[in-house]
Amino acid sequence: MLGLVLLNGFNVNLQNSSVIICKLYFYASFLFAALSPTVLILASIDRLLISSQNVDTRLYSSKRLAYFSISISTVFWIVFNSHALIKVNLQEFAPFYFVCYYDLSSTYLDFVSYFVAVNDVIFDVLMIVLCVFAFKNVRRIRSIPRETRNQIRSMTKKDFQLLRCLFVQDVIFIIFGTLTSIFYVFDAITKYQNGTIFEQAIRNFLYNFMSFIYSTSYSVNVFTFIIVSKAFRHELKRTIYKIIGKDLVPIREEENRQENHERDNVEMNVVSIIELPV
Structure with missing residues (x-):
């Protein structure tokens, strides 16, 4: 997000000034783009477990399992996204004009395009499924008489508030993520099609607009917590x-x-x- 602010707001391209900064910029972009929704999904799974009426299922909601899951996910994405440290470099598009970009081989460009599109779609589908199941669990709890509710669940008032916050976060991520997923899927399919100047202008506008939407989904969390x-x-x-x-x-x-x-x-x-x- 900092790179987008510097690039779009102040027209500062730090990634074009050094090979190391270039590689770290793309690597951090890939890493946090995958790690942030992964942590949100793990938190949603934890709330789904603790909202279950089954006592054995609620036992899986623990700090130890949460730390283990986050650690495994972090290590996985750190290793998986290491391709950016190898394939990203300062590419010379004109004499003495270098731009930080991917390797220009079509195979790697196809890999990046389809990976981003498929990854976003998977995240959106998982969010939708978790939201549906969590909503069903809460409805079951609400339908139980108040006298017997405490005997079959262990959720506290803070658990309900956290579940509500995560539910709103998931909905926000689904709305913004679905828009970006549709664009990335469309971009992966039509990237080799030559269009007119007007179509290219629309494509660039949509790319910048989707980048803004993608950043907005992570910026509204504090306002979500304040409201909810x-x-x-x-x-x-x-x-x-x-x-x-x-x-x-x-x-x-x-x-x-x-x-x-x-x-x-x-x-x-x-x-x-x-x-x-x-």
């Missing part, structure tokens, strides 16, 4: 007050006094409209 999670809003408020040197306890006491005062006013109004029997 009450606990996150409270922690954010507490952090802000701690930075500016104010104590949050008196503020919370003042809010509680205001809530109690409003509740007393409501009770007084209710009592005042009750007619005593004659």
Whole structure:
């Protein structure tokens, strides 16, 4: 994302200034583009396990399994995306004009195009499946009477809030990811077709627009947490007050006094409209 900001916002091409920066730029782009949705999928799987009514299934939701899964996924993507360190280099497109780009062989370009397209489609499908199953689990929990609900599940209020945040994140990723997936699939199919200048301009516009959408999907997470999670809003408020040197306890006491005062006013109004029997 930093590279896109420097390139599109300030027209700064750091990746064209050095071979090392060029390789690291593409490698980091491939790595984090795959690692971020992978972690989101693993978190969604964890919430899916803990929302299950089966006790044995809920036992799989543990920190140890989470650390192990994230470690294995990280190592896999680090090794798998190492092709960018080999095949990406400063390519000379004109005399004394070097651009950081992939190896110009058609085989590697086909590999990159189809890998990006297939990878995005797989991520989107997994997100949709996990969202559907998590939504079904929550509906089953909501349909159980409140008296017996605590006997068959171990989800706390924070678990529900985290599940809600992840559900919204998954929906956002699916919406933005589906658009980019459609574009990458279309780009992989039609990349060897020669178009007019107008068609090439549209293609470049769509590429820049999809890059913006792709970056936006990772930028709205903090706003999602603020809107969806009450606990996150409270922690954010507490952090802000701690930075500016104010104590949050008196503020919370003042809010509680205001809530109690409003509740007393409501009770007084209710009592005042009750007619005593004659």
